[in-house]
Amino acid sequence: MNESWEKEKRFKIHEVWPLFPAAVYLVGFLIIVGVYLLGLSFSIEKNGATAFPSVGTVSAVLSNPEFRRALLDTTLFVAVGTPLELAVGLFLALILYQQFRFRNFIRGLFLIPLAIPVLVTATILFILFDYPGGHVNHLLLGHYGFFPALVHVPLNWRGSEFLALGISMLGKVWRDMPISMLILLSGLNAIDPELFDAARTMGAGLRRRIWHVVLPLMIPSMSAVVLLRSIEMWKEFIFPFVLAGKYALLGTLIESMYNDWGNSSGAAAVALVLVLCIVATTFVFLWITEVLRKHLVRT
């Protein structure tokens, strides 16, 4: 018996060896990322020497007003951007949920933002939201006959924290909306129309049907969108880097700490905080989803 077990074991290892180079590569880099991230975050430069372990860098970062500002702005960026991504994704998914001519063509068209490199999308916004010219300012000033004047002076989009982070969010939502759309569309397609009809036959009104039939069945796809999009919002770097310049989110703060200030330990500490924020958000969303699912199914 032992002999045959050994044979089986050897046979399997012989079969799976082609997996090893890729596994070593990916797991090796995972270890490098983890070790360096923790090593840099918990070390501090003192009199030309590096002291490890030390919480000096982390505590210096946490008490840094720029970090606090970036953390607050990133939190708002996630809190506003995530529902926006859900809403836009749902809007597109509901359009495609109908059967109509050229549906596949329109579906392909809606995927275009995903095919455009992020840096290019940021560049498009950089051009369109130019100050004092730029299409958007000209549109809002009422220079085109088809749109009413909404402002009297051009807006300096990249010169204000609110506007700069706002257009960064706009770019992010525009670029990622096909992903939300596809996930929600697959959720919608998974709903059996007979369930909806059965609820109607049993006397449930539209509100009850949406609340008790559609919504519980849509929870997996909606929570997937909220979870994935919130993670992406936390991770965002390119849009604020190009469009918001000095108004930092955590991602752009990491870059400026590393490249401009030469503070690799500080940058790693901010990166660590970013990772922890993502982990915390993931757990909170999973908990909320579970509570919501139980509540909707029970009632």
Next chain:
Amino acid sequence: MRMAVPDPSLHIKRAKTALWAAALASAVLLVVVPVYLLVKYSISDAASINTGGAPIPLWPYHPTFRSFTYLFSDAHFYGVIINSLIIAVCTVGLSMCLGVPAAYVLGRFRVPGRRLLLLGLISVRLFPDIASVIPITEFFIRLRLQNTYAGAILAHTLLALPYVIFIGMSAFESIPADLDQQARVLGANRFSVFFRILLPLAVPGLVAAAIYTFLLSWDEFIFAYFILGLGKISTLTLYLKQKLAYSPPQNLLAAISVLLSLPVIVFSLMLQKYMTTGITTGSVK
């Protein structure tokens, strides 16, 4: 004589259709307008950009390809494209060499702890790029790989490899299970089965993975920016960033953007099936 009474449900139906059509039109505009304006800017003449306060035209006064000819008359720009190509092609090569054998094993054999293994393989990608780029850059500085092709290729391979494994795995899984068993019964060894039977059948999926890897490397910015900086080896994305910093004419920015996007858009639309599979796999229970 009785008057025909309009059916109220018909009105509601028409209103709903009109509402849906308006929503569809606005969604199409939302997607198409930015892309249209990018193309419009790329072929705009100077007078269509610097209008002196007059409305920027929705179509250039005198469409021109001058921005493109300017770019292609610049020897440095050719160097940038060649750099991007070298890095992207080598990334494809390395990713396929590492990823295809792994995909074959995961797609054809019952590997113990498969789920855990898959999680382990994508774990490094769960870190935000902007967070993992710091440790990797520091590691590459120690190995003197900063500002080198090798550094960029290794980093891009790290980004692409999980995708190659996942796309390749589904390509191998889609081949009927008893095909290789029958070939083994007929006397073919493991290598013959892989190279003569399974690999040719998996080619469409693997080509998709290769193109996806190429595009990922072609338009990658964060790792290229940290590892190559704005130094000697410049890629197209770094070139665009460099130009953005100096606020050059918008038609030039748009022309670079069009050249950067064109292969990505063309191939992405060709690979729609794989893109949507990759996006939705695992995201919906």
